[in-house]
Amino acid sequence: MGKGTDVPFMRDLMQEFAGSTGLDPVSPHQDRYLWTDSFAVCNYLQMFRSSGDTAYRVLALRLVDQVHHTLGRHREDDTREGWISGLSEEEGRLHPTAGGLRIGKPLPERRPDEPPDERLEWEQDGQYYHYLTRWMHALNRVSAVTGDPACLRWATELARSAHAAFTYRHPSGQKRMHWKMNIDLSRPLVRSMGQHDALDGFVTYSGLQAAAARERGGSPLPGLGAEIADMAEICRGGGWATDDPLGIGGLLSDAARISQLMMPGNYRYGSLLEHVLEAALSGLESFAESGCLHLPAGHRLAFRELGLAIGLAGAGEMHGGVRKNPERYGRGSNIPHQLRSLTAYLPLGQAILQFWLDGKNREAGTWTDHREINRVMLATSLAPGEFLSV
Secondary structure, eight states, X not given: OOOOOOOHHHHHHHHHHHHHTTBTTBXXXXXXXXXXXXXXXXXXXXXXXXXXXHHHHHHHHHHHHHHHHHHTBOOTTSSOOSBTTOOOHHHHHHSTTTTOOOOOOSBOOOOTTSOOOHHHHTTBOOEEHHHHHHHHHHHHHHHXXXXXXXXXXXXXXXXXXXXXXXXXXXXXXXXXXXXXEOXXXXXXXXXXXXXXXXXXXXXXXXXXXXXXXXXXXXSOOOOOHXXXXXXHHHHTTOOOOOOOHHHHHHHHHHHHHHHHHTTTTOOTTHHHHHHXXXXXXXXXXXXXXXXXXXXXXGGOOHHHHHHHHHHHHHHHHHHHHHHHOTTTTOTTOSHHHHHHHHGGGHXXXXXXXXXXXXXXXXXXXXXXXXXXXXXXXXHHHHSOHHHHOO
């Protein structure tokens, strides 16, 4: 993915985010949330690469530090203290992701003796696998842009600890995953499996493995071959089609990264890419017919739609690449045809972006109730290069 251009409104959004969450200026109370912060790190890297202003690089690295020292440690209202990994203070600073990272939800995690409440669970802390993969990716991008091998090592350590905790062997013999674990990864909070978690894991791990292969010098990085094989097993036969815009956007973002992993002339991901694009096309057809984008702002969730806009930007990049090189995916591949079909939906991404750039629509409660995640993902939509890069 290219560097993109310097976008003034993106700078405004990220400045507002930094001020309101205690990033800049630094506040004693830092409001950290793993999903939002993962996108924010990529945004600051994008702004650094586009403008050359090292202040954005500083903010990206500061945000990494704040996430690790906030979400890598127990909550202030918890009787437990220190790193959630159980490591000593010194070892925890060296390996801040060894125990995973908290989501950053407002309420404490559900107690072992507390009955599940589906509504309440959305507000209770713990660990989400698909948030952890976003952070692995963000750390990988920090390493790529800054040349800091520690971030790649932390991403790999996070992959290994998260994989060990979230995956398990079902009595049927199949490898499966839990959707949500508790803060110290000792018990599942939601046992069902996320629809795209295994795909996210496979693509993210593969990106980390590729980055490790390019790394020269420094300490050797442990491989993720066994973890990648597990995710390939879970992915096999998976049904990924969804009409949820955030889910479709995630599929397209994964597709953009798979496409990059296939460079140059590496076709072993071709079948996977075809299946992901097929699922995305099916979902886009349903979503386009739903009429959701004709609703007023008060009935729409910006961050879910913006996830789709980001993914469609990746689809546009892929189509541009195949136009320049028609044999990019090998002779006889169905991928160029799929990418041509996707171009019919590219205007949806622009329509979503223009809708939420309208300040009146950002006055709706559906925007203000999720202000930080909406701000950051709108900023990503304006210049998604770093987020979509492997």
